[in-house]
Amino acid sequence: MAAVQETVDRVKSVDVDAYKYGFVSDIESEKAPKGLNEDIVRFISAKKNEPEWLTQWRLEAYRLWLTMREPDWARVDYPKIDFQDIYYYSAPKSTPGPKNLDEVDPELLRIYEKLGIPLREQEVLAGVQERRVAVDAVFDSVSVATTFKAELAKAGVIFCPISEAVHTHPELVKKYLGSVVPVSDNYYAALNSAVFSDGSFVYIPPGVRCPMELSTYFRINEQNTGQFERTLIIADKGSYVSYLEGCTAPKRDENQLHAAVVELVTHDDAEIKYSTVQNWYPGDADGKGGIYNFVTKRGDCRGDRSKISWTQVETGSAITWKYPSCILRGDESRGEFYSIAISNGRQQVDSGTKMIHLGKNTTSRIISKGISAGHSNNTYRGQVLAQKRATNARNFTNCDSLLIGETCGAHTIPYIEAKNASAVFEHEATTSKISEDQLFYCMQRGLSAEEATALIVNGFVRDVLQQLPMEFAVEAQKLISISLEGSVG
Amino acid sequence: MIEIRNLHAEIDGKQIINGLSLTVQNGEVAAIMGPNGSGKSTLSYVISGRDGYEVTGGEILLNGENILEMNAAERAAHGVFLAFQYPLEIPGVTTMTFLKACLNAQRKSRGEAELSTPDFMKRVKAGAEKLGVPQDMLRRALNVGFSGGEKKRMEVLQMSLLEPSFAILDETDSGLDIDALRIVSEGVNALRDPKRSFLVITHYQRLLDYIVPDTVHVMSKGQIVKTGPKELALELEANGYRDYVGEAA
Numbered sequence: 001m002a003a004v005q006e007t008v009d010r011v012k013s014v015d016v017d018a019y020k021y022g023f024v025s026d027i028e029s030e031k032a033p034k035g036l037n038e039d040i041v042r043f044i045s046a047k048k049n050e051p052e053w054l055t056q057w058r059l060e061a062y063r064l065w066l067t068m069r070e071p072d073w074a075r076v077d078y079p080k081i082d083f084q085d086i087y088y089y090s091a092p093k094s095t096p097g098p099k100n101l102d103e104v105d106p107e108l109l110r111i112y113e114k115l116g117i118p119l120r121e122q123e124v125l126a127g128v129q130e131r132r133v134a135v136d137a138v139f140d141s142v143s144v145a146t147t148f149k150a151e152l153a154k155a156g157v158i159f160c161p162i163s164e165a166v167h168t169h170p171e172l173v174k175k176y177l178g179s180v181v182p183v184s185d186n187y188y189a190a191l192n193s194a195v196f197s198d199g200s201f202v203y204i205p206p207g208v209r210c211p212m213e214l215s216t217y218f219r220i221n222e223q224n225t226g227q228f229e230r231t232l233i234i235a236d237k238g239s240y241v242s243y244l245e246g247c248t249a250p251k252r253d254e255n256q257l258h259a260a261v262v263e264l265v266t267h268d269d270a271e272i273k274y275s276t277v278q279n280w281y282p283g284d285a286d287g288k289g290g291i292y293n294f295v296t297k298r299g300d301c302r303g304d305r306s307k308i309s310w311t312q313v314e315t316g317s318a319i320t321w322k323y324p325s326c327i328l329r330g331d332e333s334r335g336e337f338y339s340i341a342i343s344n345g346r347q348q349v350d351s352g353t354k355m356i357h358l359g360k361n362t363t364s365r366i367i368s369k370g371i372s373a374g375h376s377n378n379t380y381r382g383q384v385l386a387q388k389r390a391t392n393a394r395n396f397t398n399c400d401s402l403l404i405g406e407t408c409g410a411h412t413i414p415y416i417e418a419k420n421a422s423a424v425f426e427h428e429a430t431t432s433k434i435s436e437d438q439l440f441y442c443m444q445r446g447l448s449a450e451e452a453t454a455l456i457v458n459g460f461v462r463d464v465l466q467q468l469p470m471e472f473a474v475e476a477q478k479l480i481s482i483s484l485e486g487s488v489g
Numbered sequence: 490m491i492e493i494r495n496l497h498a499e500i501d502g503k504q505i506i507n508g509l510s511l512t513v514q515n516g517e518v519a520a521i522m523g524p525n526g527s528g529k530s531t532l533s534y535v536i537s538g539r540d541g542y543e544v545t546g547g548e549i550l551l552n553g554e555n556i557l558e559m560n561a562a563e564r565a566a567h568g569v570f571l572a573f574q575y576p577l578e579i580p581g582v583t584t585m586t587f588l589k590a591c592l593n594a595q596r597k598s599r600g601e602a603e604l605s606t607p608d609f610m611k612r613v614k615a616g617a618e619k620l621g622v623p624q625d626m627l628r629r630a631l632n633v634g635f636s637g638g639e640k641k642r643m644e645v646l647q648m649s650l651l652e653p654s655f656a657i658l659d660e661t662d663s664g665l666d667i668d669a670l671r672i673v674s675e676g677v678n679a680l681r682d683p684k685r686s687f688l689v690i691t692h693y694q695r696l697l698d699y700i701v702p703d704t705v706h707v708m709s710k711g712q713i714v715k716t717g718p719k720e721l722a723l724e725l726e727a728n729g730y731r732d733y734v735g736e737a738a
Contacts (some may be wrong), residue, residue: 085603107671184502191699194531237698399733421728435577436540436541437577438577438579440539440540440561441577441701442579442591443538443560443561443562443565443580444537444538444561444562444570445565445570445587445591445594445595445647445651446562446565446566446571446591446592446594446595446598447590447591448562448592448594449562451594452592455582455587456579456582457592458581458582459579459580459581459582459630460580460581461581462581462582463581
């Protein structure tokens, strides 16, 4: 027992102190008054200079939200959120809309540097060997910089803040916004629709393979501020894009709300690969503070033979409530979900996916790896559904849970339904513990208890790590070590 | 050389090792035989530093240095190796990754430079070839789906890479057919070295036909009750432990 106990103690002592993104930045910001009402919604819309149709869309969402109830079916427990005690809009004051990086507050650039996010594209361009990643950085509620715009424009790719796309490509935004996650979808999606401030917009034209990885980094800085970003990615016929989002937040004693909506659309033969490395502040050892991560992510495989793949590495947030899903509408379309969810301390995770098979010969694959340590609870909740028309739908699901220590929990809740008799769904699930024997075996070969735990965990999540773009896989591996080991300060 | 002096150890408050003394010289292969429950496996865990085994008296010196204050990983870096009776599976971690992590962790602990990947590969390939371990086994997850013989061969491969000064083989013959036993034994014999000592724990004389010991100790109730030359093993095979198990206090 002692080795496990030691590891558990170690993990307990380091988990939150090791959160290296917990600094608070001194950036002046402009906020809307606290609380939410129609005036605030109009204020946000006005700040963005939005067209009337969008203001009305927001207001309708707000009115609908008022009639809805917070979902309570998830296996998470938290005090009631006072939605009137939150700032719904916060923008770094000195950046009312930078045209290029030189106009961005240097303090802000330093923050991103601290976070390890390369915004200075010339530096990246200078390094010949370096793989190029175009970045859109969202600070509190506002997008502050998008890199490589010109280069992407050459390929016909649109990658910009959604607030900008509203003006530059209104027809695309109007056509697709809310077409995957309708305003009425759920409580947080309605809230997001009313107050979303910014996020990324991506359009890949027919037949184009996006020449680089696209990436968005989200950072919550302000106190009592909610972050409600909205991401919309459209891959037109025969196109391909790989997109990655990363998230961090400072340490705050108060809980902060993050309610994002991500919508993906693939047309015939198109593919979107969407990866997330989520490392929001998880709260301290007693469960004080941390981000409430209530996110709706959904992809619509609208076209035949189209494909959407979600990969996520979730290590942060006090509470996670998210189910990146695929609607397999096109015939022979394919959905994938690869997930690593690590919970520690007092973190609560209720996450999983939905694969909704509508088209013929649609296939989906779910690989979920949950790792619980400390006093955390980690639930996989997944739905696989074949509608009547979904002849020959195929799904393979594998959910593995790994427990570290005696005080954490892992739960697997699958919902499987086939309305078409030709559907074939397979579901595998395992729960295991890092055994005393395994730890001793590794230590007898010279590994410390921490190194042994990291090695075993990395083996456990290997299938999923392999799905991440190379450079982010390394980042994710490091993140896993930090979340569980504290070997890096 | 390992010297165990008047060792007392217990687990969960139950005394298992009762004043055991034993010395294995450099270059010596010592066998420990004894009935079930005599404390043989416990001894191997106490020497290698497994958590939960509390030493209540005595000392263990490895090349003159007391190792009792060290944890299992530190003892490994100082040259203690235990070939497990039931090697553990580590899913998702390739054998190659595991070997490299262990070797470099030990080197780091001793203040030596880590091995470069090409150097490491060279060593593994050479070692694997000697033991007839196929290359594809090195790319598979450690011990996952390995046969009993493959697992034991992997233990010997690890031993050959980590180059311990003192190795314990815990019932290495269990679960092996004659062919596998021969291959594993040849692997061990190839590692016999004037600077290395071995402690071979076994129930049966059979293993000692292949790994011929210099000394045979009989263990009973947590003590060494009889020490003799290799012929002692044959005598035990013929007469059982009856003559010795009564001798311990």
